[in-house]
Amino acid sequence: MEHGEQKAVAPGIGPDKKWLAPRTITIDPLTPVVGAEIGGIDLSKPISTQQLTEVRDAFNAYHVLVFRDQVLTSEDHKRFGRLFGRLHVHPYNAEKAKVGGTPDPEIYVVKADQSSRYVSGEVWHSDVTCDPEPPMGSMLHITKTPEIGGGDTCFISAIRAYETLSPVMQEFVRGLTATHDGSKLYVGAHGNSPPPGGWPQATHPVVIRHPDNGKQVLFVNRGFTTRINELSPEESAALLELLLRHLEGRVEFQCRVRWYANTLTFWDNRAVQHHSVWDYFPYSRYGRRVSILGTRPQA
Numbered sequence: 001m002e003h004g005e006q007k008a009v010a011p012g013i014g015p016d017k018k019w020l021a022p023r024t025i026t027i028d029p030l031t032p033v034v035g036a037e038i039g040g041i042d043l044s045k046p047i048s049t050q051q052l053t054e055v056r057d058a059f060n061a062y063h064v065l066v067f068r069d070q071v072l073t074s075e076d077h078k079r080f081g082r083l084f085g086r087l088h089v090h091p092y093n094a095e096k097a098k099v100g101g102t103p104d105p106e107i108y109v110v111k112a113d114q115s116s117r118y119v120s121g122e123v124w125h126s127d128v129t130c131d132p133e134p135p136m137g138s139m140l141h142i143t144k145t146p147e148i149g150g151g152d153t154c155f156i157s158a159i160r161a162y163e164t165l166s167p168v169m170q171e172f173v174r175g176l177t178a179t180h181d182g183s184k185l186y187v188g189a190h191g192n193s194p195p196p197g198g199w200p201q202a203t204h205p206v207v208i209r210h211p212d213n214g215k216q217v218l219f220v221n222r223g224f225t226t227r228i229n230e231l232s233p234e235e236s237a238a239l240l241e242l243l244l245r246h247l248e249g250r251v252e253f254q255c256r257v258r259w260y261a262n263t264l265t266f267w268d269n270r271a272v273q274h275h276s277v278w279d280y281f282p283y284s285r286y287g288r289r290v291s292i293l294g295t296r297p298q299a
Contacts, residue, residue, distance in 0.1 A: 017061045022054045029062065034157040034272060035255030036062040043070045043080050043264060052083055059137075060212050063268035064155045066257055070264045072141055074107055074288065077264075081139050081290040088135045088291040090128065108289040110140060114282035121276035123185060124156070124248050125223025127269050127291060130182035130200040134269060136294030141264040142287035146280035153257045153265065156273045160253045161246060162207060162218040173218070173243070174299070176206040176231070180224040203229065205299035206243075210270055218247060219297060221273050247273065259285075270294065 020027065026039040036058060041051055059065055072080075081087055087106040112119040127135050145151060162170065182199030206228065208219045220228075222244050228236040247253070257265050267274060269291075 030255040035064040063271040085292040113284040119278040129180040135291035138291040144286035146283035150280035208297040
């Protein structure tokens with residue numbers, strides 16, 4: 001399908017998504033497992049109750065929703081985000097706000113150019129799982145893309161990753177917890193000095209239950225997870241690496257979003273992980289992200 005085209009999709013896409021019956025939007029799956037493009041909706045205007053219900057249903061089924069050709073102001077962006085909950089303030093923005101260094105703490109700027117040392121999201125991760133209550137989802141609106149192409153974002157279904165573990169391994173990891181530490185990414189990968197109180201740190205179950213559809217999710221990620229608490233350091237390192245490789249190495253768990261200017265992608269932080277591909281240096285990419293506050297992950 002060419003960029004900008006829309007096609008209507010009949011209800012019943014995918015063997016586990018037959019309950020979807022959209023009337024006011026279109027759904028074009030990226031893969032049967034994860035990801036879909038959503039058409040027939042203009043996010044620069046307030047959306048109807050029926051549209052919101054259908055977007056929620058699609059989000060609960062596909063966990064990564066792509067909206068093309070959305071010309072949005074920051075207020076439009078935040079209005080759409082608030083339909084799903086209170087907006088989250090990223091730890092970077094929280095520190096900047098204390099000294100008046102960010103004009104809008106709820107907007108997290110995602111940019112890279114010829115002077116960048118790293119790009120946001122280059123390590124596989126779920127957003128800010130070092131928080132005790134990580135964001136339930138994030139919405140990234142890209143307005144500038146590299147002239148040479150590139151800059152895609154890849155997503156993993158951590159639900160499917162859990163489902164494909166052996167029954168014995170599923171039972172074992174369900175009883176474990178893991179430490180998620182902001183300093184692993186913000187200091188170790190990005191080289192930022194810690195704030196006076198340190199970066200956030202939290203303990204979460206290794207397997208969580210998705211609060212909206214009840215499915216079990218493998219909830220460890222390379223960006224923030226530092227150890228499995230119930231095991232020795234050697235056991236923890238070995239098992240954690242096994243689980244991370246299982247998540248990251250299976251292309252059948254993944255979808256890939258290609259960005260065009262004025263694309264908004266909304267992903268479910270409780271069900272997927274993502275990785276931003278930095279293959280466009282020294283060209284530029286720019287966007288804004290809002291995230292929605294979630295609840296404490298439950299085993």
